[in-house]
Amino acid sequence: MDKANEGKDQLIIIEEKISKVNGEMAVKKYLRGKLLGKGGFAKCYEVTNLETKKVIAAKIIPKQTLTKNRARQKLISEIKIHKSLNHQHVVAFEHVFEDHENVYILLELCTNHTLNELIKRRKRLTELEVQCYVVQIVNALKYLHSHRVIHRDLKLGNLFLNEKMEIKLGDFGLATKLEFEGEKKHTICGTPNYIAPEILDGKTGHSYQVDIWSLGVIIYTLLIGKPPFETPDVKTTYKKIRNISYGFPENVPISDQARGLITRILNIDPQRRPSLDEIMSSSFLNTGGTIPKVLPLATLACPPSASYTKQ
Numbered sequence: 001m002d003k004a005n006e007g008k009d010q011l012i013i014i015e016e017k018i019s020k021v022n023g024e025m026a027v028k029k030y031l032r033g034k035l036l037g038k039g040g041f042a043k044c045y046e047v048t049n050l051e052t053k054k055v056i057a058a059k060i061i062p063k064q065t066l067t068k069n070r071a072r073q074k075l076i077s078e079i080k081i082h083k084s085l086n087h088q089h090v091v092a093f094e095h096v097f098e099d100h101e102n103v104y105i106l107l108e109l110c111t112n113h114t115l116n117e118l119i120k121r122r123k124r125l126t127e128l129e130v131q132c133y134v135v136q137i138v139n140a141l142k143y144l145h146s147h148r149v150i151h152r153d154l155k156l157g158n159l160f161l162n163e164k165m166e167i168k169l170g171d172f173g174l175a176t177k178l179e180f181e182g183e184k185k186h187t188i189c190g191t192p193n194y195i196a197p198e199i200l201d202g203k204t205g206h207s208y209q210v211d212i213w214s215l216g217v218i219i220y221t222l223l224i225g226k227p228p229f230e231t232p233d234v235k236t237t238y239k240k241i242r243n244i245s246y247g248f249p250e251n252v253p254i255s256d257q258a259r260g261l262i263t264r265i266l267n268i269d270p271q272r273r274p275s276l277d278e279i280m281s282s283s284f285l286n287t288g289g290t291i292p293k294v295l296p297l298a299t300l301a302c303p304p305s306a307s308y309t310k311q
């Protein structure tokens with residue numbers, strides 16, 4: 001797109017040129033809609049496939065931001081991993097193409113934004129809502145880990161919500177795929193509030209358990225309203241993480257089951273953290289005051305959380 005197209009009231013068409021086997025050129029057209037926001041180097045738009053009328057989300061990355069090899073490798077890895085995934089609670093990877101200026105990644109539209117926006121509006125969620133979201137996140141992680149993929153940047157802002165308020169795990173920019181079981185990764189990465197201690201100490205290497213740690217931080221944040229190790233300064237946050245220095249505020253009531261699960265997950269030793277199956281069968285996810293004992297909670301539909309409405 002050239003500068004002239006930055007105008008608000010013009011129809012902007014993105015064209016994908018495809019050379020067919022018989023040498024002919026086919027063109028797919030997409031109508032660029034409203035700006036959804038920025039994600040890293042990308043500008044993200046709502047986009048309509050003019051042939052199928054399907055409305056999707058597009059991450060548009062200017063190629064001039066990909067001159068450094070590191071940024072280019074990161075994007076290639078994100079596309080390679082995300083493209084290979086297909087699960088109800090993972091953002092669907094629709095398509096990817098490029099033109100002279102940009103790389104276009106087309107993804108499932110999640111009209112209720114992310115758990116970040118939900119928490120900003122609601123301050124904190126009920127235990128029943130948290131149980132329901134956690135079951136979906138655990139299922140997404142079971143799928144990822146069974147395909148030897150570690151997300152490594154699990155946080156509220158990467159947990160998208162579709163029109164039915166279902167969880168869709170997205171943003172595989174920091175994800176990695178193990179070449180073999182038991183392989184350990186050493187690259188430092190993640191978002192300060194959610195980063196596991198073994199990534200910070202960088203000695204022993206890290207694996208799937210870093211996603212379990214982040215899940216513990218997410219459960220705490222959804223129930224309490226802010227992350228356990230949050231401080232105004234990143235260095236202090238890292239110190240609190242390394243010392244497992246957090247507490248449960250007196251003024252926020254949470255069940256023993258929730259407190260117990262968070263405490264078991266936020267363990268400095270990755271091996272001591274519960275597995276995804278152990279989390280799924282934890283008392284926190286299987287004790288509901290009014291839940292009939294007959295059905296395990298995981299099979300129940302979610303309680304209605306107010307969906308995202310513009311204020």
Ligand SMILES: CC[C@@H]1C(=O)N(C)c2cnc(-c3ccc[nH]3)nc2N1C1CCCC1
Nearest residue numbers: 036037038039044057091107109110111170
């Ligand atoms: C396209 C990038 C990213 C994303 O990865 N997805 C899946 C997504 C889906 N729907 C939405 C969306 C639908 C309606 C509002 N946002 N946004 C998504 N985002 C946002 C855009 C801005 C920052 C992250």
